[in-house]
Amino acid sequence: MLGKKKLFMSGISLIVVATGGFGAQAEDFIDTLSMERHALAGPPSVPSPLELLLADPYQQFDDDSSLSTTIGVESDVANANKTVKVMGGYDGKSNAFYTGAQAKLMAPGVVMLFGNRFVKANDYKDANGDDVTFGYTRSTQQVMIQWKPTPVGTFRFVGVRDVIEDELQPHHSMDVKNTERLVGKLSYDQVLEGDRLTGFSVDLSSRNVEREPDNYSNRDNSSVKMRAHTERHILDGKVNTRWDLGSWSTNAAVFGGWDNQDARRYNDTLGVVNTIKVPDVTRKTVGASLDGKRSFGEGWGMQLGMRYDLIHADPADANETGDVPSGATGAAAWNMSPASLYRSYYGATGDLSRTDNNISARMRVTKAFMDERFSVFGDLSRKVRSPDNIEAYHAVTHPQAINRWIGNPDLDPEAHHKAELGMAWKGNNYVDYGVMGPNADGPFSSENIEVKLSGYVDWVNNFITWDRAYGQSGVNLSDGALIYRNVDALFAGANFEARWNLTNHWSATAKVAYLWGNNDSDDRALYQIAPLEANFLLDYQGMLASSGTWNVGAKLRLVSDQTRVDEDMTTALGLDDGEGKGFATVDLYGGLQLSNRWSLSAGINNLFNTDYQEHITGTSVASATRTKVNAPGRTFFVRSQMNF
Amino acid sequence: MLSRRKFLGHSAFGIGSLAVSGLSTSMLSTPALAKIKDELTIYGPPAGPSIALAHLAQSGALQDHVGKVQFKVWRTPDQLRAGVLDGSMSITGTPTYVAANLYNRGINVRLSSVVTWGLLYLMSREGKVASLAAVRGKTIVMPYKNDMPDLVFRAMASKIGLKQGRDYKLQYVGTPMQAMKMMIAGDAKMAVLPEPAATGAQMQGMKNGIEVTRALDLQKAWGSVFGGRSAIPQAGMMISGKLLTEQPELVSAFNNALVESGRWVSNNPTSAAKIGAAYLGLKAPIIERSIPFSHIDVKSGKQSKAELEKFFVVLKGMSPAIIGGKLPAGTFYQ
Incomplete structure (x- = not known):
């Protein structure tokens, strides 16, 4: 499962891919960020240019991201070759009003795209008619520029500013007063006509994140006023060279990164720092990768790769302490330094920096049949991930041990060993969802269908698990504090997706996802594993005489119970808020567009007003509590777009 | 799937390789038109205005007259010639002068409409x-x-x-x-x-x-x-005379539907480009941007007669063989 943090980290590549004309960057063959994990927490992903106009407002208590409802004909207004596009709408799920605008300017060799989106979300009603505390204000600006000084050279720049203010967290002790992200990426790609060296690219990126939750700006609080402030700045660079080596098409890359994160928690009643949350951690990475692919004829293909990461992390302020006055309650506990916490819980002493040498490798074999309509693949990989700044150095102290949250500098990197098998079918008459190829032979032809099916097993050595201190091996205390430790874990999963164009007008989709995760060392279920989920879409698209098009559709979402949970915080982690209870929802939606210039979309979500809670819910903030919040009841949405 | 190269190679709306010299005397034989009952296949060149034909086939506009309507692209001029002669192409898009040439050589065809007024x-x-x-x-x-x-x-x-x-x-x-x-x-x-x-x-x-x-x-x-309008009656729909005789109501419905489809394509270039990309094998953004410059405006042969004759006169002045030696008779324009 791809967590929201991963989505944020990949925000730029999402942006670049979504722009199409800006030239999509190839994903790393060995991506050591994308691994099987429990659901992660973090701010929502940065919107891509397409999401700027078409995405629903972010709703952390209603996660329908597995398969969103069909966007429908309004996408033809959003994608039209027009200079300016504007959008406005209301979404009852977030009780949000939102607007967006985008402008594209083109000149020979130059494409510029500017975008803006604004969302104001408010309390919503659950299926019982009760108000659920919710809301935020979000403002996003995007700039993208592509310049080709020569036919074989391309500069690209992407800049994004995304600010979320007053994000209410009814399930946590703090609301997020402010989240601000500034992302910039500059790249250059050169195509060469060499016999062997065929091109190179240089990528530089900068990401700044500031986040500030507190417990008093957006809620009544007569008790102690607490606030946290996090700053993170990440610089990444990569040089990739492309080679034709005989029958191998090869990429050889070197890369590096600098990542600094600092976080403090404040007692604003006393006006003091009471926790060195993340002690000015600097993480430096250098690495290299080599991967290549080739065909062997008769449909056989192979892709091989290796990757090396050298990662050094250092907590510069590990010995710093809070400055709670000695007379205050629990002052000694509040003023424990990160170093003393690491020492107490893990016995970590001396130099707290850490260096990892990670070697990853991957092999993928494909075989295509039937004029490449049908293909199967096998994928074997070993991917190694070092602990992140939180897992290694988080240091939230508290007089009550159960409220402490302590990273572990002595963690080993986790090593995933994944085996995956899959197949794909794409019939000759399946062009895209809702777009049939010419002259399909009846609705039940296999040529009208696209099917993807895969299954995998991922054995993880030294999986970095969140846990509580019970005096486990490598953990010196048994006080119930939140800690990190290495365990062996096993993930297994399967994904199925079928898209079917019955006619030029009718289309249907089925998507099923299942993930199973187990902490083998402790013989218990892993926390925050999404339950089995199946989604179904049925869509109809019609013509409006000579004026435009229209569409209607329905979505059925089936979520099963999740009985494999980690809910006991006296013997395990207890991050899951009980077992997940299955539910089913139905959404209805439709839209029309005229002359590719104006569209109106509307619909009803949760038609039968089902009372439900997501098992993975409220993931905007990382917290030891996972109190479930009621999802929205029956709501409606409406959205209109225009272009000029 | 037609390659992009091949598409652009034939993108003159069939003008390209339909050299007049290629219209051999063998084409003078009377074509054996297939009996249309449950199925009608409309043909068109691998060019943008054919999107109107694809839209027509998808729109269901002819469902009262034909059980199943298909649209197919003819890939080469040879395919067009063979299809017209053997009667399998009873409705096809073609350059207007080709229709005139065939008519003047005795092939039982008519021009039912002009689809594009120059591109x-x-x-x-x-x-x-x-x-x-x-x-x-x-x-x-x-x-x-x-x-x-x-x-x-x-x-x-x-x-x-x-x-x-x-x-x-x-x-x-x-x-x-x-x-x-x-x-x-x-x-x-x-x-x-x-x-x-x-x-x-x-x-x-x-x-x-x-x-x-x-x-x-x-x-x-x-x-x-x-002089006159800034337009060239460049290409249109050629219909077999046999189909016109046997199912005039179908031809009439087709002509009316094509007017609507032509308007739909001109009004909805982004949506049309998706259909076009599926049929023509060219990238949708190119098709979308080309539609406003393709002057798709479907008018019947009769409505277009004056402009067609003016056009044919100019071509005849360059070489009478282009249109088969003379202006087509009035029955050519439907």
Whole structure:
């Protein structure tokens, strides 16, 4: 499962891919960020240019991201070759009003795209008619520029500013007063006509994140006023060279990164720092990768790769302490330094920096049949991930041990060993969802269908698990504090997706996802594993005489119970808020567009007003509590777009 | 799937390789038209205006007359010739002069409508030009020698007193794609291109940092040179006489539906491009951008008769064989 943090980290590549004309960057063959994990927490992903106009407002208590409802004909207004596009709408799920605008300017060799989106979300009603505390204000600006000084050279720049203010967290002790992200990426790609060296690219990126939750700006609080402030700045660079080596098409890359994160928690009643949350951690990475692919004829293909990461992390302020006055309650506990916490819980002493040498490798074999309509693949990989700044150095102290949250500098990197098998079918008459190829032979032809099916097993050595201190091996205390430790874990999963164009007008989709995760060392279920989920879409698209098009559709979402949970915080982690209870929802939606210039979309979500809670819910903030919040009841949405 | 290269190679709406000389005497035999009952296949060239035909097939507009309507692209002029002769292509898109030529040679066909009123452009790397006279002293790359782009261009140049070889030079190439490549590579400054190759050249230039200008709309130039509307009745729908006799109500419904589909395509270029990409194998953004320049406006043969005859007279003046030696009789225009 791809967590929201991963989505944020990949925000730029999402942006670049979504722009199409800006030239999509190839994903790393060995991506050591994308691994099987429990659901992660973090701010929502940065919107891509397409999401700027078409995405629903972010709703952390209603996660329908597995398969969103069909966007429908309004996408033809959003994608039209027009200079300016504007959008406005209301979404009852977030009780949000939102607007967006985008402008594209083109000149020979130059494409510029500017975008803006604004969302104001408010309390919503659950299926019982009760108000659920919710809301935020979000403002996003995007700039993208592509310049080709020569036919074989391309500069690209992407800049994004995304600010979320007053994000209410009814399930946590703090609301997020402010989240601000500034992302910039500059790249250059050169195509060469060499016999062997065929091109190179240089990528530089900068990401700044500031986040500030507190417990008093957006809620009544007569008790102690607490606030946290996090700053993170990440610089990444990569040089990739492309080679034709005989029958191998090869990429050889070197890369590096600098990542600094600092976080403090404040007692604003006393006006003091009471926790060195993340002690000015600097993480430096250098690495290299080599991967290549080739065909062997008769449909056989192979892709091989290796990757090396050298990662050094250092907590510069590990010995710093809070400055709670000695007379205050629990002052000694509040003023424990990160170093003393690491020492107490893990016995970590001396130099707290850490260096990892990670070697990853991957092999993928494909075989295509039937004029490449049908293909199967096998994928074997070993991917190694070092602990992140939180897992290694988080240091939230508290007089009550159960409220402490302590990273572990002595963690080993986790090593995933994944085996995956899959197949794909794409019939000759399946062009895209809702777009049939010419002259399909009846609705039940296999040529009208696209099917993807895969299954995998991922054995993880030294999986970095969140846990509580019970005096486990490598953990010196048994006080119930939140800690990190290495365990062996096993993930297994399967994904199925079928898209079917019955006619030029009718289309249907089925998507099923299942993930199973187990902490083998402790013989218990892993926390925050999404339950089995199946989604179904049925869509109809019609013509409006000579004026435009229209569409209607329905979505059925089936979520099963999740009985494999980690809910006991006296013997395990207890991050899951009980077992997940299955539910089913139905959404209805439709839209029309005229002359590719104006569209109106509307619909009803949760038609039968089902009372439900997501098992993975409220993931905007990382917290030891996972109190479930009621999802929205029956709501409606409406959205209109225009272009000029 | 038709390759992009091949598509652009044939993108002159079938004008390209339909050399008049290719219409052999074997075509004079009476075609054996298939009996249309439950199924009708509409054919069209691998060019943008065919999207209207694809839309018509998808729209269900003929469901009262035909059980199943399909649209197919004819890939080569040979396919078109063979299909018309053996009767399998009872409704097909074609250059208007080809329909006239077949009719005059005794093939039982009619022109039911004009679909596009010209999609030819003088493209340049040297900016816009005020009139056709600006090509004096220039070398122009021309696809399809002795076919529509060439004939139209030379007819206009001759009318304004420009003589090929003396006042301007033509460099002939096989396909619009070749001409487009020469422009992007800097080997040519000017070319006459049909849509969507003209738009393709602009987009390719845009992508490579090269400004390719739509220097002159040859439809407007045609109006200026010969008088009348700025339009060239370039291509339309050819219908077998047998189908017209046996199922006039179907032909009538087809003509009416095609008017609606033509409007839909012109009104909804983004949506139409998705359909077009599926049928034509070209990237949707090129199709989308080419539609406004393809002058799709479906008018019946009868409505278009005056402009068609005016057009045919010009072609006949260059070589009577182009239209089969004479102007078609009135029954040709439906």
